[in-house]
Amino acid sequence: MIHPTNRRAYWEAWYQKDEAPKHPTSFALFVEEQLPKAAAILELGCGNARDTAFFAQQGHPVIAIDASETAIANNTKRFGHLPCTFLPCDFADLGSLALPFPINALYSRFVLHAIPEPLEENILDYAATILPHGAWMFHEFRTTNDPLMREGTSISANERLCGHYRRFIDLGAFTEKLAKKGFSIESTFEGRGVAVLGKSDPVVARVAARKP
Numbered sequence: 001m002i003h004p005t006n007r008r009a010y011w012e013a014w015y016q017k018d019e020a021p022k023h024p025t026s027f028a029l030f031v032e033e034q035l036p037k038a039a040a041i042l043e044l045g046c047g048n049a050r051d052t053a054f055f056a057q058q059g060h061p062v063i064a065i066d067a068s069e070t071a072i073a074n075n076t077k078r079f080g081h082l083p084c085t086f087l088p089c090d091f092a093d094l095g096s097l098a099l100p101f102p103i104n105a106l107y108s109r110f111v112l113h114a115i116p117e118p119l120e121e122n123i124l125d126y127a128a129t130i131l132p133h134g135a136w137m138f139h140e141f142r143t144t145n146d147p148l149m150r151e152g153t154s155i156s157a158n159e160r161l162c163g164h165y166r167r168f169i170d171l172g173a174f175t176e177k178l179a180k181k182g183f184s185i186e187s188t189f190e191g192r193g194v195a196v197l198g199k200s201d202p203v204v205a206r207v208a209a210r211k212p
C-alpha cells in the first residue's frame with residue numbers, strides 16, 4: 001500500500017498499470033491552435049505522453065520530461081518513431097537538464113496541482129531563465145474552486161490527500177506570481193467543461209503567458 005504523501009511511488013505505480021487515457025487532451029488541442037508552426041516544446045510532467053505524441057504528430061519537436069522512469073521508458077518504446085525525446089527528470093533538478101535545442105513553448109497539464117509550491121517556483125524560475133523573448137508558456141491545473149478541494153484529508157490550506165496528493169491553486173495568486181517573474185499574461189480561463197473525464201468535470205484554470 002503506497003502512502004498518499006509518497007508522490008513518486010504513486011505515479012510510478014500508476015504508469016506501471018498503464019491505465020491512463022491515451023487520447024490527446026482538449027488542452028493540447030487548444031494550445032496547438034495558438035502555437036507557431038513547428039514551435040519546439042518542452043513538456044513538463046508528460047505522463048504517458050498522450051499530449052507529447054499529439055504535438056509531435058503536428059510537427060512540433062518535443063522534449064518531454066517526467067520523474068516516473070516507468071512512464072519515460074514506456075513512452076520511449078511507444079513513440080520512438082516521432083520527433084519527441086523523453087527524459088527522466090525531477091522538477092527539483094531542472095538546472096541539470098541538457099536541452100538539445102532552444103525551446104519556444106513550455107507546456108504543463110495537470111502538473112502544477114500535483115506538486116508542492118517550491119517545485120512550482122523551480123519550474124517558473126527555470127522557465128524565466130531558459131525561454132527566449134517571445135516564447136510561450138501554457139499551464140492547466142485544478143483550482144481552489146474545484147470541489148475535490150473539499151474532499152479527503154487536509155494537510156494545509158490548499159493541499160489535500162484524496163487517494164493521492166493535490167495542491168489546489170488560486171488563479172489570481174498564480175497570475176500575480178507569473179507577472180512578478182516577468183511574464184505577460186496573454187489569456188486565462190477558469191471553469192468546468194474543458195477537462196471532462198467520465199463523471200469527473202473538475203474546475204480547472206488555463207493560463208497562457210509569454211516572456212516579453
Ligand SMILES: C[S@@+](CC[C@H](N)C(=O)[O-])C[C@H]1O[C@@H](n2cnc3c(N)ncnc32)[C@H](O)[C@@H]1O
Binds near residue numbers: 020025044089119
Ligand atoms: C496528473 S499527472 C499528468 C500527466 C499528463 N500531463 C496528463 O495530463 O496526462 C502528473 C505528472 O507529473 C509527474 N510529476 C509529479 N511530480 C513530479 C516531479 N517532482 N518531477 C517531475 N515530474 C513529476 C508525474 O509523474 C505525472 O506524470
